[in-house]
Amino acid sequence: MRIGHGFDAHRLVEGRALILGGIRIPFERGALGHSDGDALAHAIADALLGAAALEDLGSRFPDTDARWKDADSMVLLAECAKAVRGAGFAIVNLDATIVVERPKLAPFIRRMRENIAACLAADASCVGVKAKSSEGMGYTGDGTGVAVHAVALLREAIT
Ligand SMILES: [Zn+2]
Secondary structure (H helix, E strand, O other): OOEEEEEEEEEEEOOEEEEEEEEEEEEEEEEEEEEEEHHHHHHHHHHHHHHOOOOOHHHHHOOHHHHHHHHHHHHHHHHHHHHHHHOOOOEEEEEEEEOOOOOOOHHHHHHHHHHHHHHHOHOOOOOEEEEEEEOHHHHOOOOEEEEEEEEEEEEOOOO
16 A cells, blocks of 8 residues: 655636636636646645655646646646556545635535546545635635645555
8 A cells, every 4th residue: 555645736816717626616716827727636646646656746747848838637637647557556545625715615526526536537435525714824714825635545456
């Protein structure tokens, strides 16, 4: 068994879409980023890559590379999952916590889980997603940004 941890944060600004786990969330601001700014997909990708001790997301898809401008992060996540499988691992489960004051994400959690599971070719029962506020404290509390923490468990695949 191998455990991995991922973290990501993006600034929330006007004129950008808010996309989390590949789901477009209706909100007046969205995540600033070179790609689509999907902090949930990014944190999960780094948790998976970290568990396999592979090169992290930022090294694989650098924000200095025009190819990844406005990239669909779910495509990048699928690529990372492929790399993890290629390194001889199977995904056991993963769990993520989105920290953001607004919008309320409860209505979107199930779709996020299903979307991530489909992207990883895993069952939705292996994908946990939760949303927390930080009670007005710090950049996630004052609406400046969104942060995501994720962990992933892999097992060596039986070949
Ligand atoms: Zn990111």
